[in-house]
Amino acid sequence: MTMQIEFVYFDLGNVLVSFDPEIACRNFAELAGVSADRAREVIYESGLQDRYESGEITSRSFTQTLREVLQLDADRLPQDQVLDAISDMFTPIDSMVPVVEFARRSAGRVGVLSNTCPAHWRWVRKQPWPVSQIDYDVRILSCEVMSMKPDGKIYEAAEKAARVRPDRILFIDDKPENVEAAAQRGWRAEQCLGGEQAKAVIEGFLGGK
Structure with a gap:
């Protein structure tokens, strides 16, 4: 069923890029x-x-x-x-590029919400991969807000940056505890990996073919 979503947050690791x-x-x-x-x-x-x-x-x-x-x-x-x-341990999930683009067209705005450090973020962003070149409307990084999922402070920062009601936010993350923390705040949140799983979740919430 299509939901009234106005902002979509994507986790970085195992959603936009895989890592080892x-x-x-x-x-x-x-x-x-x-x-x-x-x-x-x-x-x-x-x-x-x-x-x-x-x-x-x-x-x-x-x-x-x-x-x-x-x-x-x-x-x-x-x-x-x-x-x-x-x-130097990341691999792009480039099939996520059209997923993020679809989410932006359908919801209006997109962001990244990730537990990460400055070194990892800079390294991923400087790679020539299509998924590394995505222009996010908002970025919420644990190292910048000094809070890591599933702690509430990072979600609070994400809500303020999104500037929409919590129930208008959709969040995709690979860890159940992070998804549960978001859901407890009233977000629409789903656990999945990047690629086909994320594509199916996004289309389920936002519609599409």
């Missing part, structure tokens, strides 16, 4: 001269990546912490190379 943290770990391990297990431990299992994505620390602090933990200097771990290493 194990690739990031291997990239960083090669750069730092450590094992992939050690890389995973210091980046992900330590909570460092979450602190980076939540805006608690900057790119500089993120890199410096890795140097201190691994006892390596800036010559061994240049910041730009560190940030590229942890970011």
Whole structure:
């Protein structure tokens, strides 16, 4: 059934682009001269990546912490190379480009609502993929609003930026807890991956062929 939707938010990871943290770990391990297990431990299992994505620390602090933990200097771990290493793990879901375009035509405005860090966002946006060139009306990134889904603060920021009633927002995300948090605020929200799943959801809410 066609719903009265005036704004559509898309998650980034696994909706607009797919990603594999194990690739990031291997990239960083090669750069730092450590094992992939050690890389995973210091980046992900330590909570460092979450602190980076939540805006608690900057790119500089993120890199410096890795140097201190691994006892390596800036010559061994240049910041730009560190940030590229942890970011070069994404693959475009270019079939989402017409989905986003259809959502914009049907609803009026679209945005991205993502738990991500500055390095990942910049890396994705500088790629020559069609999906990386989408011009969003609004972007809500956890690192910028200092709140990560499913925390309420990030949804509040998204509502203010959308400037429509919560029940006029449609949100597509791959994680059930993020979808549930949005639904509790009165949003229309669906869990799915990018590609055909997202296309079917968007058309179900907005109509289309």
